Amino acid sequence: MDMTSTIQNVVSDAVNFLYNHTVAPETVQVQPTDSDFSGDYTVVVFPFVKAGRKSPDVIGAEIGAFAQEKLPFISGFNVIKGFLNLELSTAYWQAFLADMLTKSDFGRLPRNGRKVMVEYSSPNTNKPLHLGHVRNCLLGSSCSRILEAVGYEVVKVQVINDRGVAICKSMLAWQKWGEGKTPANSGQKGDHLVGDFYVLFEQKSREEYEVWQQTDAARAIYFEKRKPDQSEPAFFKDYKNKWFNDYSTLGAEVRQMLLQWEAGDPETVALWKQMNGWVYAGFDQTYANLGVAFDKLYYESDTYLLGKDIVEEGLGKSVFYRKPDGSVWVNLTDAGHDEKVVLRADGTSVYITQDLGTARMRYRDFGCERMVYVVADEQNYHFAVLFEVLKRLGEPYAEGLHHLSYGLVELPTGRMKTREGTVVDADDLMEEVQRIAREQALERTDNLASEEDLRKIGLGALKFFMIKVNPKKKMIFNPEESVDLQGQTGPYIQYSYVRINGLMQRVAREGIDLAPAAQYLDIQPQEKELLKALHQFPATIQTAANDYDPSHIANYCYALAKSYHRFWHDLSIFQAPNPEARAFRLELSKGVAVALKTGMALLGIDMPEKM
RNA sequence: GGCUCCGUAGCUUAAUGGAUAGAGCAUCUGACUACGGAUCAGAAGGUUAGAGGUUCGAGUCCUCUCGGAGUCACCA
Numbered sequence: 022m023d024m025t026s027t028i029q030n031v032v033s034d035a036v037n038f039l040y041n042h043t044v045a046p047e048t049v050q051v052q053p054t055d056s057d058f059s060g061d062y063t064v065v066v067f068p069f070v071k072a073g074r075k076s077p078d079v080i081g082a083e084i085g086a087f088a089q090e091k092l093p094f095i096s097g098f099n100v101i102k103g104f105l106n107l108e109l110s111t112a113y114w115q116a117f118l119a120d121m122l123t124k125s126d127f128g129r130l131p132r133n134g135r136k137v138m139v140e141y142s143s144p145n146t147n148k149p150l151h152l153g154h155v156r157n158c159l160l161g162s163s164c165s166r167i168l169e170a171v172g173y174e175v176v177k178v179q180v181i182n183d184r185g186v187a188i189c190k191s192m193l194a195w196q197k198w199g200e201g202k203t204p205a206n207s208g209q210k211g212d213h214l215v216g217d218f219y220v221l222f223e224q225k226s227r228e229e230y231e232v233w234q235q236t237d238a239a240r241a242i243y244f245e246k247r248k249p250d251q252s253e254p255a256f257f258k259d260y261k262n263k264w265f266n267d268y269s270t271l272g273a274e275v276r277q278m279l280l281q282w283e284a285g286d287p288e289t290v291a292l293w294k295q296m297n298g299w300v301y302a303g304f305d306q307t308y309a310n311l312g313v314a315f316d317k318l319y320y321e322s323d324t325y326l327l328g329k330d331i332v333e334e335g336l337g338k339s340v341f342y343r344k345p346d347g348s349v350w351v352n353l354t355d356a357g358h359d360e361k362v363v364l365r366a367d368g369t370s371v372y373i374t375q376d377l378g379t380a381r382m383r384y385r386d387f388g389c390e391r392m393v394y395v396v397a398d399e400q401n402y403h404f405a406v407l408f409e410v411l412k413r414l415g416e417p418y419a420e421g422l423h424h425l426s427y428g429l430v431e432l433p434t435g436r437m438k439t440r441e442g443t444v445v446d447a448d449d450l451m452e453e454v455q456r457i458a459r460e461q462a463l464e465r466t467d468n469l470a471s472e473e474d475l476r477k478i479g480l481g482a483l484k485f486f487m488i489k490v491n492p493k494k495k496m497i498f499n500p501e502e503s504v505d506l507q508g509q510t511g512p513y514i515q516y517s518y519v520r521i522n523g524l525m526q527r528v529a530r531e532g533i534d535l536a537p538a539a540q541y542l543d544i545q546p547q548e549k550e551l552l553k554a555l556h557q558f559p560a561t562i563q564t565a566a567n568d569y570d571p572s573h574i575a576n577y578c579y580a581l582a583k584s585y586h587r588f589w590h591d592l593s594i595f596q597a598p599n600p601e602a603r604a605f606r607l608e609l610s611k612g613v614a615v616a617l618k619t620g621m622a623l624l625g626i627d628m629p630e631k632m
Numbered sequence: 633g634g635c636u637c638c639g640u641a642g643c644u645u646a647a648u649g650g651a652u653a654g655a656g657c658a659u660c661u662g663a664c665u666a667c668g669g670a671u672c673a674g675a676a677g678g679u680u681a682g683a684g685g686u687u688c689g690a691g692u693c694c695u696c697u698c699g700g701a702g703u704c705a706c707c708a
Contacts (some may be wrong), residue, residue, distance in 0.1 A: 055651065064649060067688060077688085103688085104651060107682090145708090182708075348706065357635070358704095364705045372708050401636065402703050428638090429702090467668070478670090490645065495638080495701070502644070502657075506670055509645085516670050524667065564648075576646065579655085590663090590672045598659040632670070 024062065024556065025051045027092070028107065030144050031409050032064055035087035042072035050108040053557055060099060060106025061553060067103050077103035078327065088496070111542055114552050119539065121555060121612055128558045128619055133172030137385060137421075139165045141395035142179040142313070146300045147187040149215035150307050152437065152445040152498060153397070159488050159625060160427055161395040162313040163571040166623045168393075171566040175313045176387050180379070183297050184322040189278045191215045194222035210306065210448070211299025223340050223440065226271050230264060238268075280440045307447050312480075312625050317386070319379060325370065327378025331414065332364045340413045356409050358402075359562050363410075376407050377414075391421035398426040398493065425569045428495035445498070455479035457504040458512075462632070472504075474629035478512050479504070481626045485511030488589055488624050489575040509579055514617060517582040518628045521614040522587060527595070528607060534600075541605035551609055558616045562623070571624055578620040585613050 022030075028048040028217035036044045050065040062308045073080040081100035086105060089095045121127045141161020144150055150158075162177070169175045195202070195218045204211040210298040233239050234257055247256045257264075265272040281289040306315065332349050335341040341349050341363060349364035363374050370378075383392065394404060404424035412419040431437070437444045458479035470478065486503040490496060506512040528535070544552070560575070565573040594610070597603035618628050 050650075052647085052648080052650085058651075063651090067650080070688075102651060185708075187708090359635090362706050367706090369706085371706060375708090397702095398637075399702060400708095403708095405636085426637090433680080461670080464668080469668090493637080494645085497644080505657075507657090508670095510670085512670055513656095516668090520668065520671090527667075566646095572646090576655090580646095583655085585672055587673095589667080593666070595667050632668095 023559070024109075028062055028064065028088070031088045031091050032084055034091070035084045036069050036072060039083055039087060040069065040072045040074075042069070044069070044072075047148050052550070053553060054106050056550065058099075058101060058104075058106055059108065061077050061109045061549075062107045064105040064107065065103070066100075066105050070103075072486065075442070081105040108204070111544055113631065114544060114549070115539055115541070116610055117556060118552065118608060121615070122608060125615075126619075127612075127615055128562050129170045130172040130175070130559075130563075135391075136176065136387060136389040136391065137173045137391040138176045138178060138383060138389040139393045139395065140178050140180060141165075142308075142315075143182065143396070144179070144304065145182045145187055146212075147191045147219045148439070149210070149212040150447040151301060152428070152450060153449065155447050155450065155483075156427060156430050156487050157395055157397070158311055158622045159484055160492055160571065163488060163574075163624050164395070164425060164569055166625070167562060167566050167571060168572070170562050170623060173391075176389060177317060178317045178319060178383070179315050180319045180321060180324075182321045184282070184293075184325060186275060186279060187219065188293065188297070189275045189282065190222040191219040191290075192296055193275055193278055194225070195296065198225075198290065204302070210303045211301075212489055213446075213448075214308070215296050215300050215303075217580055219438065221423065222271070226265070226269065229269060229271055230261065233264065233268060241521070256601065278537070289500030297478040310451055311447070312627075313467055319383070321375075324379045324382065325375050327382060328370055328374035329364065329368075330377070331377045331381060332374060334412075335414055337364070338414065340410070351410055351413075353406060353409055358409065361406055361410075373407055373410070376403075377410065379417075380407075380411060380422075389421075390418055391423065392418060393423045393425050395427070399429065400424075401426055401575065423569060425492065427492040430496045430498050433497060433499055445500070450483065450500075451480065452573045453500070454483045454504045458482065458506070461506055468632040470629060471631070474632055477627040477629045478510065478515060478632055481511030481515055481621075481629075482506055482575065483511075484624060484626050485514070485575060488571050489579070491572050492570060511621075512632070514578050514582040514621060515626075515628055515632060517585045517589075518614055518617050518621075519630070519632050521585075521610045522630055524594065524607060524610055525614075533607070535608055536603045537601045538575070538608040539605035541601040543590060543602070544605075547584070547591050548585045548606070548609060551581070551588055551613055553585055555612050555616055558620070561620075565623075574620050574623050578617055578624075581613060581616060581620075585610075585617075 026046070028051045029049040032049045032051075033044045033046040050068070054060040054063045062085065066077050066084060069080050069084070070077055073083070078100050081103065085098035085100060085105050085107065089098060094110050094113035095107050097108040122478065139161055142154060142158050144154060165175045165177050174475050195215075199218065200219060202214065204214055207214065242260075243253055243256050273504050278289060282293060283331050332341060335351070336349065341351050343543050344347050346366040347368070348362055348366040350360050350362055352360050354360065361373065362371060363377070365371060380392070383389070396404065401424070404426070408419065408422045408424070411422065429436070432443060432445070434443065455476055456479075458475045462475055462478075482504050486505075487496070489509070527533075561573055561577045565571055592606065594603060594606045597606055621628060
């Protein structure tokens with residue numbers, strides 16, 4: 022049993038015994054003692070004041086005495102303003118450190134036999150991955166690792182949006198102006214190549230629109246349909262979609278191509294496969310570089326027709342209803358939402374139909390009782406509706422659905438826009454942070470890092486920067502700050518690990534005996550701080566898993582590294598006053614290294630050997 | 633306009649309803665001829681947007697106001 026539960030139980034017993042009052046153990050508030058006070062764990066005694074009918078200080082003292090008598094490892098306590106601070110014995114801390122060092126998987130829980138699916142990344146195949154995908158991937162893969170660490174079997178999936186108008190635009194542009202260009206004959210990464218044709222299409226389309234705006238037909242439409250006082254540019258800006266659908270030659274060609282694709286036209290399908298193939302090869306490279314992976318891919322081209330059977334079923338269960346025109350709806354007004362269409366009058370699917378079908382398909386594929394969707398907060402409403410509908414349909418996994426909603430990544434100049442060329446490309450970004458890490462390393466006279474270590478440092482800076490903030494916060498991405506290597510950063514944490522790595526090499530070189538560590542009695546405040554932090558590691562992982570929030574682990578790692586740097590500065594290790602102290606400090610350092618490496622690995626950040 | 637989310641130091645941020653709101657950046661001042669200075673110590677910087685309320689206790693919960701964002705498609 023963990024320390025918090027142990028203390029909760031004894032306090033519950035104490036209140037029952039001393040004041041004849043029943044308190045459920047899990048409601049007892051126990052927290053690590055704030056570093057400004059002496060003690061290791063703190064119990065809040067205010068809730069027992071009424072039952073004890075004495076002052077908080079007296080009650081605290083009575084519960085403290087009871088706990089000290091029942092639990093041999095409590096060596097003392099103090100009560101300050103209604104807070105009972107319990108102190109654990111040196112023997113307890115010694116045993117804790119020795120025990121954690123025997124476990125290579127310290128902090129991780131045993132398998133719980135349960136399955137969870139995590140969906141993340143979910144790119145479109147018409148352009149390369151960008152900064153937004155990077156945040157999504159880091160959150161998704163990190164959450165997967167965290168859930169795995171607390172015992173789940175995790176199935177990582179991505180939905181590939183490989184069909185529709187967007188990819189047809191790239192295909193058409195390539196067909197018209199591509200001149201046979203391929204990744205092989207141009208040396209360009211496939212996803213970038215396809216993305217360039219998408220941009221080219223948009224450019225050609227814009228040109229066509231500008232020419233059209235000068236025609237008599239266009240001017241007639243403007244004068245007929247403009248709102249009062251609406252300028253011509255403003256009108257045509259709003260009119261763009263309508264124009265593309267009704268008048269554009271390129272628009273007609275794209276729609277024709279989409280129809281051919283849907284009809285299974287061999288030539289169109291072959292081109293689609295070829296260009297998507299280029300994109301997948303590019304994505305694989307980016308994912309590998311970023312350190313993320315998937316167990317299963319769902320292609321939208323396979324799933325976009327799913328969900329119609331569920332609509333039929335929902336009609337039978339009266340969850341849905343049919344309007345006179347034949348379209349099918351769900352009324353969620355009693356849940357605070359609107360009415361939503363789930364099937365068009367012509368019987369074709371909409372976005373949510375597909376998601377209903379995909380959810381059930383995934384459950385059949387893997388039987389996960391929980392499913393996590395890592396999707397930006399623009400889609401909060403969509404997922405609220407989706408989950409509500411699945412609940413009403415009585416799907417067995419409906420209670421285990423979670424939308425891991427995160428804030429969009431914006432630049433200091435505002436939202437990224439493809440059209441304005443302000444999109445930060447994922448590949449460029451990763452290359453840039455590594456370049457800066459290398460540059461900074463070369464400025465140091467004692468540069469010891471290998472190429473591989475420099476890669477870890479650069480990516481460590483980027484990943485930590487993105488994952489240290491609460492996912493739901495909108496993020497302003499400042500490229501300069503993202504590659505900071507000092508302060509609250511990935512490299513700061515890596516540096517503490519590298520320091521320990523250096524110590525261990527010397528231990529091995531000089532054959533230093535660590536056995537006397539167990540005889541060390543005079544634990545210093547800086548050492549206690551580290552022990553207390555290590556003690557909290559398992560609970561921190563659990564909290565991160567409960568909240569689907571990797572930033573808890575990032576903050577933990579930073580705090581632990583900070584404590585370690587202070588310890589390093591304040592206390593000599595090899596010049597320790599005696600062999601017991603030296604051995605203990607080395608063992609403690611080993612423990613810190615284990616927690617840091619495990620914690621950072623949960624964030625997808627590797628530790629360099631030297632830097 | 634309806635619904636949802638957000639507002640903490642100049643900037644970026646932390647804080648299961650608990651103690652004196654904790655860090656980093658930037659600014660200023662310092663640090664051992666000792667294990668690696670990508671480090672450490674210190675100074676300064678806060679009416680937690682504002683006003684009420686609940687509570688022994690509120691940055692956190694409730695109500696209102698102000699400011700910002702997202703969303704309200706038979707798009708995905």
